[in-house]
Amino acid sequence: MNDQSQRTLVRSLQEYLRGIAGGLLFSLPLLYTMEVWWAGFIAHPLRLLIYVLATFSLLLGYNRYGGLRRSASPLEVAIDSVEEMGLGLIIAAIFLWLLGRITADMSPDEIAGQIIVEAMTVAIGVSVGTAQLGGGEGDQQTDSGMKSNSSSADPDPTPFLTENNGDFGGQLTIALCGAVLFAANVAPTEEITQIAVESNSWRLVGFALVSMILGAMILFYSNFTGTQRFSKKRGIVNVIYGTVVTYAIALVASAAILWFFGRFDGMSLITCLAQTVVSGLAATLGASAGRLLLQ
Amino acid sequence: MKQLEKNWLEWIVFAISLVLVVSTLGYLVYDGANTGSSPPNFEFQLGQPQPQQNYFVVPVSVTNQGDETAEGVLVEVVLESNGTDQETAEFEIAFLPRQSTREGWVTFRTDPRTVDQMSARVMGFSKP
Numbered sequence: 001m002n003d004q005s006q007r008t009l010v011r012s013l014q015e016y017l018r019g020i021a022g023g024l025l026f027s028l029p030l031l032y033t034m035e036v037w038w039a040g041f042i043a044h045p046l047r048l049l050i051y052v053l054a055t056f057s058l059l060l061g062y063n064r065y066g067g068l069r070r071s072a073s074p075l076e077v078a079i080d081s082v083e084e085m086g087l088g089l090i091i092a093a094i095f096l097w098l099l100g101r102i103t104a105d106m107s108p109d110e111i112a113g114q115i116i117v118e119a120m121t122v123a124i125g126v127s128v129g130t131a132q133l134g135g136g137e138g139d140q141q142t143d144s145g146m147k148s149n150s151s152s153a154d155p156d157p158t159p160f161l162t163e164n165n166g167d168f169g170g171q172l173t174i175a176l177c178g179a180v181l182f183a184a185n186v187a188p189t190e191e192i193t194q195i196a197v198e199s200n201s202w203r204l205v206g207f208a209l210v211s212m213i214l215g216a217m218i219l220f221y222s223n224f225t226g227t228q229r230f231s232k233k234r235g236i237v238n239v240i241y242g243t244v245v246t247y248a249i250a251l252v253a254s255a256a257i258l259w260f261f262g263r264f265d266g267m268s269l270i271t272c273l274a275q276t277v278v279s280g281l282a283a284t285l286g287a288s289a290g291r292l293l294l295q
Numbered sequence: 296m297k298q299l300e301k302n303w304l305e306w307i308v309f310a311i312s313l314v315l316v317v318s319t320l321g322y323l324v325y326d327g328a329n330t331g332s333s334p335p336n337f338e339f340q341l342g343q344p345q346p347q348q349n350y351f352v353v354p355v356s357v358t359n360q361g362d363e364t365a366e367g368v369l370v371e372v373v374l375e376s377n378g379t380d381q382e383t384a385e386f387e388i389a390f391l392p393r394q395s396t397r398e399g400w401v402t403f404r405t406d407p408r409t410v411d412q413m414s415a416r417v418m419g420f421s422k423p
Contacts, residue, residue, distance in 0.1 A: 012302060044330065052323065082313050086315045107396070
């Protein structure tokens with residue numbers, strides 16, 4: 001316990017509180033969404049299981065590539081992911097109870113389902129919150145994977161999602177996390193289906209174009225904090241490549257979330273596609289901002 | 296292997312989390328393996344009629360014994376005497392999840408205690 005290398009209690013408490021704040025920041029809209037409560041008891045347990053496993057893989061990926069301690073060993077990454085998921089479950093349970101979504105006369109199935117569905121987004125939020133919301137005081141600099149560190153260590157940064165980037169898997173993971181976090185806030189709602197059904201093909205093409213333009217803007221031109229290092233090598237090929245890959249990730253993330261919330265059940269193919277494109281706008285924002293904001 | 300840098304607080308949080316995560320996964324696997332695909336199936340429990348000013352209130356609790364959730368469940372309660380319907384009343388339940396119970400009330404002008412039989416049924420519901 002007196003080992004110098006150990007973190008102090010205060011430090012770890014701070015980290016947990018930061019995680020809790022982050023979890024709530026990113027998932028509060030979902031805790032207040034009816035469709036998400038319903039998903040807890042409508043979704044088949046196997047679908048829930050897939051959702052939990054997918055979220056856990058995403059947490060592993062995020063903790064590996066974008067987490068607080070980027071030097072962490074695989075075991076530490078796994079431990080952190082389990083902790084984040086546990087915190088997610090606890091926070092979701094407390095808030096659902098506060099919101100009156102969990103009552104004593106409900107069946108265990110219903111209570112468990114609701115908590116599990118909500119907890120997954122909270123867990124991603126906890127993960128992002130722990131890594132992102134911290135200030136850069138003192139010894140934290142040494143083990144944190146903060147942007148300020150990596151940019152000074154990397155004098156010749158390569159643009160986001162370009163072919164000649166060694167850390168491609170890491171960037172994909174971070175982008176996917178951002179896309180899921182953002183898409184999850186809109187995809188479960190009835191409104192996505194309504195917009196998708198009411199939009200004609202031209203409007204959907206517009207959705208896709210606006211999404212890609214937004215993605216390209218955020219990644220390469222907006223001068224966001226952190227974009228400078230991506231913008232150095234902004235050849236047209238890189239811009240197109242990065243934008244297309246980001247949009248593809250966004251579409252995959254929004255399709256996966258829509259499928260989980262049963263939005264594809266019994267729908268025609270074109271409606272499924274339309275829904276994916278509509279919620280893909282939010283996912284693109286998340287995917288492109290992911291690299292800049294989440295890391 | 297590198298020494299893990301963890302203090303007792305972090306170990307406690309980890310232990311609790313591990314229990315939660317493992318039991319969540321275990322529960323889902325168990326539940327998934329044991330959940331069939333039988334359609335919603337309803338069971339009723341009619342409570343004691345309570346006389347009000349000029350009508351009677353009967354509490355009804357409906358349990359879905361099936362493996363699927365029913366949406367928009369329309370419940371009808373009929374008062375029967377001598378083989379004919381005396382009075383019917385109905386109410387709607389937004390969602391009735393599998394293995395779950397929801398409660399509602401129906402009101403009658405006829406005193407349910409004076410009729411031969413009081414029975415309940417589901418008029419219809421949809422798949423969510």
